[in-house]
Amino acid sequence: MKRTSLLALLAIVCTLDTGVVSASTEASAGHRVAVWGPSMTTGGPAFNHQTIRMVAHTSTGGAGLRIHLSNLRGTIPLSVGAVSIGLQEQGAAAVAGSLRAVRFRARESVSIPAGAEVVSDPIPMAVDTEQNVIVSLYLPDPTGSATFHSSAFQTAYVSGDGDHTTEEGASSYGTTRTSWYFLSGLDVLPFEARGTVVAFGDSITDGSITPTGANRRWPDALARRLAGDHPMAVVNSGIGGNRVLTDSPTLRQGIRALARFDHDALAFPGVRDIILLEGINDIGNNAGPNGTPITAPALIEGYRTLIAKAHAAGVRIIGATMLPYKGAGYYRDTGELVRQEANAWIRTSGAFDGIIDFDAAIRDPQDPAVMQSSYDSGDHLHPNAAGMQAMADAIDLALLQ
Structure with a gap:
């Protein structure tokens, strides 16, 4: 049985260590569990002034969702101009009303040094077990070769020019790929796990x-x-x-x-x-x-x-x-x-x-x-x-x- 509505906003008060962390540092607080997280490698394609929308499938439910972004295998700093997360309707389309802005130390943008990773602030949303969420990253500057997971066996969607993180529809995402780029994890405060x-x-x-x-x-x-x-x-x-x-x-x-x-x-x-x-x-x-x-x-x-x-x-x-x-x-x-x-x-x-x-x-x-x-x-x-x-x-x- 679901412990909460999938679109419910939860009032979560946490003091968390977020922001840029080294590759060897675990960013966690309280009883958090990782619910999704592919291993990242080097050798991905480069992006510039584009938005990537990716699908992640949660293994259990929880609240206070956080996302992990990785430039672990990058050779230059990674600029992320905006990030959103929501529930997948179909393809690159989000469930109406589900998109949430993601922030890093209360900021919408973040710069990730080469060889480092970041963890977001807690997002006021809950996810269910086996929930498909869509995470959209706007990359305003040349990324160099992406830190990525090559064989996702999941479809990702890439836009033309511009920031399309706030769009619920799929029309801006004209290209598909089968990898995850820079997105390296989701963790939650679990309902039961x-x-x-x-x-x-x-x-x-x-x-x-x-x-x-x-x-x-x-x-x-x-x-x-x-x-x-x-x-x-x-x-x-x-x-x-x-x-x-x-x-x-x-x-x-x-x-x-x-x-x-x-x-x-x-x-x-x-x-x-x-x-x-x-x-x-x-x-x-x-x-x-x-x-x-x-x-x-x-x-x-x-x-x-x-x-x-x-x-x-x-x-x-x-x-x-x-x-x-x-x-x-x-x-x-x-x-x-x-x-x-x-x-x-x-x-x-x-x-x-x-x-x-x-x-x-x-x-x-x-x-x-x-x-x-x-x-x-x-x-x-x-x-x-x-x-x-x-x-x-x-x-x-x-x-x-």
Whole structure:
């Protein structure tokens, strides 16, 4: 049941640390939880004197919404002339009367230094669980290459010249993209959620080959399961092509998990649990440390480092087994041996705070190196929407506290 009208204005009195913060600083106050937040990379397109309208899908409901903007991977200061947020009607159109101006230390504009991020003042609006909100950024000056999340599997809308943040209609937004630009998070004072679960991984977590705008990734399906008797927010911190041990040669695939984990997993407001599903790109690309071939012991050492980071921060980390990938373009028999050895360690070592056996949920019983055909998107690496649901269904919700 909804705890408030979606368009209700709430009188929220908070003393908050807002404004420009370093990339390593968590901007939170009170019992806040992150309800949405993609990991950001370098290599996005440049914008100038344009407005970008983006859709974010909340994983739980709350009040006092704040937005996070990132110039983390930028090389020049980012000027943001105006920001608005509202509820999505359809496409780039907002529900009538829902748009709210967003302010930063009571100002409508903000300049974000290269390598930094900002958090808005609390916005007098509430959001519901699984609410589509639209955030519009007016960028008055050349941005340089955007800090962005390349594979959003969600449509963004780009205007021609000018500030169109206050327009409820869609007519000014003539171009569509499928990335998120500069928008790196939403957090709330939750109605019910006890904390945030961060799904940390690669393209399988990111949602590759799932339908655009349908929110059929496995973290989305997990959020829907948790919305019942286990109220928790879920944030998807997957990046397509990401690896545990080495940076990907394509910058938009992100720096290695070892380097991004503090920011992309531990820094979210309210994080209590992390689900780690990563390593298949290390294996498929035979990418061990310092240019060496990948081995299971090297991958396991990477997992141990991430476990230690989580525990030092007082956060639980749950290990997920890597999915079968025989038939994928970068499959090798020697790589399969590494996957099997690493998965066996995940299952039996006791190093994680809990285990999710995605491999067992997805594999073909007749050939365990292969994904079940009914779950295969067609590339033998990424599950389809049914496979994503099967992954979410394989999670024991009691693991998430």
